[in-house]
Amino acid sequence: MSSLLLLGLWLSAAGQPAWAELDIAVITDEDSPGAAVNTVLRSVQEDVDAYRMNPSQSAQAIKNHVSKGLRATYATAEYQYTEGGKARTHTILARSGADPQLPDAALVQPRAGVTIARLDYPGFESVLAPAPGSVAATDAELKIARTMEYMTKNKKLPLGGELRMWISQAPCESCSGVLDMLHTKVLNEQRVVVRYLPVNSTGDLNSPSGRFHTSRKALLHSLQGAGVLNQGNPEAIRVLSCGPG
Ligand SMILES: [Zn+2]
DSSP states (O other): OHHHHHHHHHHHHSSOOTTTEEEEEEOOOOOOHHHHHHHHHHHHHHHHHHHHHHHHOOOOHHHHHHHHHSOOOOEEEEEEEEEEOOOOEEEEEEEESOOOOOOHHHHHOTTTTOOOOEEOTTTOOOOOOOOOOOSSSTTTTHHHHHHHHEEEEEHSOOSSEEEEEEESSSOOHHHEEEEEEEEIIIIITTEEEEEEEEOOOTOOOSSSHHHHHHHHHHHHHGGGGGOOOTTOOOOHHHHHHHHHO
């Protein structure tokens, strides 16, 4: 068999060349926006669950957490890789804002295969910096990028996988730069796909952003005892985010 043919076979088996691109785009109707909304909502659900397990929060602290969450950017990333011949997925969830003070390490990795992203890891120096002087220093995308960097450099995740990320809104200029650095400096130009919910300029509740916001509100308000959702119930998310129509 010729080496050219071998190369062709390798390319088609791998599905993509090793020098794959960074692909950032808005979610369109062809991208099954409903599934994308549900994926972003996983980070809201995890945020609510972790906060709920955080003991002795005052009513005021909970109120602050909820109102900040209503304005925050949420992002969910899935890293698909192969380990010991098995395909695996690690999920990284992020909400913009300062790192939470989680008393229990289990809350940072609530389950096997799931990590709640942080900006800072003790004793770890990141090469990923937001634009100087920008307000993006606590953005959700930066948290996910730093967490990928921390985990790959500390051999908690292998290189060679594919990263897919869903964000509740378009990445800002600073975060776009950070994602580019993640792609080139950390992930050796492995494929990175980023999709974000479109701007909802008309306030349409049935738009992807409208559905996301309605469900996020219900999930966050459940922290204040006003909601009816069971924690960790994906069915509740699904029903809510499908909404009317
Ligand atoms: Zn940003």
